Amino acid sequence: MTAAGPGGWAAAVPAHGIGGREDLPLPLGWAIAGAAAAVVLSFVLLGLLWREPRLDAAHAGRPLPAGLARLLDAPAFRRVLAGIGLVAAAWTLLALLAGPDDNRNPVPWVVYVLLWVAIVPASVLLGPVWRQLNPLRSVHALLNLALQLDPRDGLRPLPAGFGWWPAAAGILAFAWLELVSPDPAALGTLRTAIAVYCALHLFAAFLYGSPWFDRGDAFEAWSGLYGRISPLGRRGDGVLVLRAPLTGLDGLRPAPGLVATVIAMLSATAFDGLSGSSAWARLVQSHGWSRQAAGTVGLLATALVLGAVFVVCCSIAGAVGGTGPREAPRLFAPSVVPVALGYVLAHYYSFLAVEGQRAFIRLSDPLGTGANWLGTSHLQPSYALATPLIVANVQVAAIVVGHVLGVVVAHDRAVGLFPRARAVIGQLPLLVLMVTLTCLGLFLLFWD
Amino acid sequence: MRQVGPALAVALLGVLAACGGSASTGTTGTATGNTGTTGTASAGSSAGSPAANSCGTGLQITVKGSSVTPPPGTTDVRAGCRVDLTITADRTSEVHVHVIDLEKPITAGQPLQISFTPTQQGVYEVELHDPDLLLVKLAVR
Numbered sequence: 257m258t259a260a261g262p263g264g265w266a267a268a269v270p271a272h273g274i275g276g277r278e279d280l281p282l283p284l285g286w287a288i289a290g291a292a293a294a295v296v297l298s299f300v301l302l303g304l305l306w307r308e309p310r311l312d313a314a315h316a317g318r319p320l321p322a323g324l325a326r327l328l329d330a331p332a333f334r335r336v337l338a339g340i341g342l343v344a345a346a347w348t349l350l351a352l353l354a355g356p357d358d359n360r361n362p363v364p365w366v367v368y369v370l371l372w373v374a375i376v377p378a379s380v381l382l383g384p385v386w387r388q389l390n391p392l393r394s395v396h397a398l399l400n401l402a403l404q405l406d407p408r409d410g411l412r413p414l415p416a417g418f419g420w421w422p423a424a425a426g427i428l429a430f431a432w433l434e435l436v437s438p439d440p441a442a443l444g445t446l447r448t449a450i451a452v453y454c455a456l457h458l459f460a461a462f463l464y465g466s467p468w469f470d471r472g473d474a475f476e477a478w479s480g481l482y483g484r485i486s487p488l489g490r491r492g493d494g495v496l497v498l499r500a501p502l503t504g505l506d507g508l509r510p511a512p513g514l515v516a517t518v519i520a521m522l523s524a525t526a527f528d529g530l531s532g533s534s535a536w537a538r539l540v541q542s543h544g545w546s547r548q549a550a551g552t553v554g555l556l557a558t559a560l561v562l563g564a565v566f567v568v569c570c571s572i573a574g575a576v577g578g579t580g581p582r583e584a585p586r587l588f589a590p591s592v593v594p595v596a597l598g599y600v601l602a603h604y605y606s607f608l609a610v611e612g613q614r615a616f617i618r619l620s621d622p623l624g625t626g627a628n629w630l631g632t633s634h635l636q637p638s639y640a641l642a643t644p645l646i647v648a649n650v651q652v653a654a655i656v657v658g659h660v661l662g663v664v665v666a667h668d669r670a671v672g673l674f675p676r677a678r679a680v681i682g683q684l685p686l687l688v689l690m691v692t693l694t695c696l697g698l699f700l701l702f703w704d
Numbered sequence: 705m706r707q708v709g710p711a712l713a714v715a716l717l718g719v720l721a722a723c724g725g726s727a728s729t730g731t732t733g734t735a736t737g738n739t740g741t742t743g744t745a746s747a748g749s750s751a752g753s754p755a756a757n758s759c760g761t762g763l764q765i766t767v768k769g770s771s772v773t774p775p776p777g778t779t780d781v782r783a784g785c786r787v788d789l790t791i792t793a794d795r796t797s798e799v800h801v802h803v804i805d806l807e808k809p810i811t812a813g814q815p816l817q818i819s820f821t822p823t824q825q826g827v828y829e830v831e832l833h834d835p836d837l838l839l840v841k842l843a844v845r
Binding site: 277278279280281534537538541542544546547639643644704 | 769770771772778825827838841843845
C-alpha cells in the first residue's frame, strides 16, 4: 500500500514522501457549492456579527477549576510532558540511526504525519502543545541545568528584528523538504535534515537563550499559532481559562515576520496541492525542467503570490477603513490562521486518518527486527475513516469553516480598528481576500 | 465573550446547512473494504491484449526523454475493472504503480505491459523512475 519495497524505497517517493494513495479530486459540484456558501456566508456574517470587538484575549474566559489549573501549571506535570517529548525523540532517533533504510522505518511517518500534521488538531484542541513537548527545548534546559545556568539567558539578547522571520523560513524549509527534495522519505535525507535542524536550533538557543524557541522554531510557531484557536488559553493575568475559540488570536500582537509566517503556513499546503497536480507535472516535464529547480521556484512563487494578494487586500482595507495601508497587513495577519487550518485539514485529513495509524504500526518495530514493542506491528491500517464520501465532506466543510472563522477574526479586528462609519466598507477588501483564498483552496482540491 | 459563542454557532450552522445542501449534487461514495488491491501483473507479453472485461481501460504510453505521450493527465477507472498499460520508454528503468506498489523493470525500446485490477478507491500515480516522470494518474472510483 505504501511506497515501494526495500530495494526501490529511495527511488519511490510518492505524495508527501510516504503513502501512495491520493484523494480523488473533489467533484466540481461540491467545489462550486463550497465557494457559493463561502461568498453568501461572508455577507450574512458582515450584517450579523457584532459591532464592537468581542474577542478579548486579555479578559475573556471562565477560569478552569482550581485543582485542574494547579495540575496543568505544576512543574511536575510540565516535566512529565517534557519527558514524553524526550522519550518520543529518543525512540525516533533509535530508528533514525539504527533502523532499516526501507519502508519499515517509522521516521518518515513521525516527521511528516505526527510532527507536522497530527500536531495541528492537537494544538487546535489543547493550545501550543509542541512548546511543552519540544525535545530540543528540554535538551537545552537540561544542558543549562548541568552548567548551572538559566536557560532563558543566552550569550546575547534576541534581536527584536528577528520576530517571526526564523519560523517563516523554517516552515518553508520544511515544505521544501517534504515536497521538493529528491528523496524526502529516505533515511539519508532525514538524517541530514534532522542533524542540521538540531544543530541550528541548539546553537541559536545557546546564543539567544530559550526565548529563541518561541518564534524561532518552525514547529513551535506552527503549533503555537494554530493553538491560538483553542478554547483553552491563558488570560492577560496569567489565569488558565476556557473561552470562545479564536479568542487567543486576538492576543497575537503585530511583530516582524508575522505576515510572512502565516503566509508560509498557507503556502506550504497550497503548494502541496499545486505540485501534486498532473498539470504541474505536464508543465515541468514538457519543458524538461529539473523537478527540484521547478519545485523550489514554484514554492517560493506560491508564497510571494499569496503574500502579495494578502498585503494588497489588507492595504486597501487599511486605506479605506482608516488605519492606513502600512500597518494593516500585520494587524490582520491573525485572520489567515483559521484559513490555513482549513487548508491543512482539507488537504491532510485522509493522510492523517490512514498514515497516522501506520505511524504507530511502524513505531512498534523501530529497528525492523520483527519486534512488537507497542503491540501494534501486526495491524493493518483501516480506511473506514477515509472513504471518498467522508473525505469530500471533510474537505468542503474544513475549507468553508476555515473561511467563516477567518472572516470572524478579520471582522473582530476591523470593528476594533476602523471607525464605525467605515467598518463595513473597510471590510470589503478583506472579504475579497477570504473568498479568493477559499476558492483557491477548493480549486486545488478539485484540480487533478 | 458572552456574545461570541452564539454568533459562532449561528455561523457554523449556516456552513453545515450549506454543506448538507451540496451533498446531493456530489458523487455517492461507497465504502470500500479493507482488503487492499488484488493486483496481478503480467510483464513482457508483447501482444498488447485489449482490456479483458467490458469495463476495463487500456492505455498506451510512450516516453522519449522527459516527454510523455499522451501528456500525463488523469484517467477515470472504475474500481474492480481491469487496467492494461502498455508502456514504451527510450531508457532502461523501472515503472512504479503507486497504491498497489507494483514495480516492473522496463527495457529501452521494448514495450512493457502491466495489467491489474484496482479495488481501493483513490488516485493511483504511475511513474517512471530516475529521474521521476509522471506517466498517468488513475482516478479509481
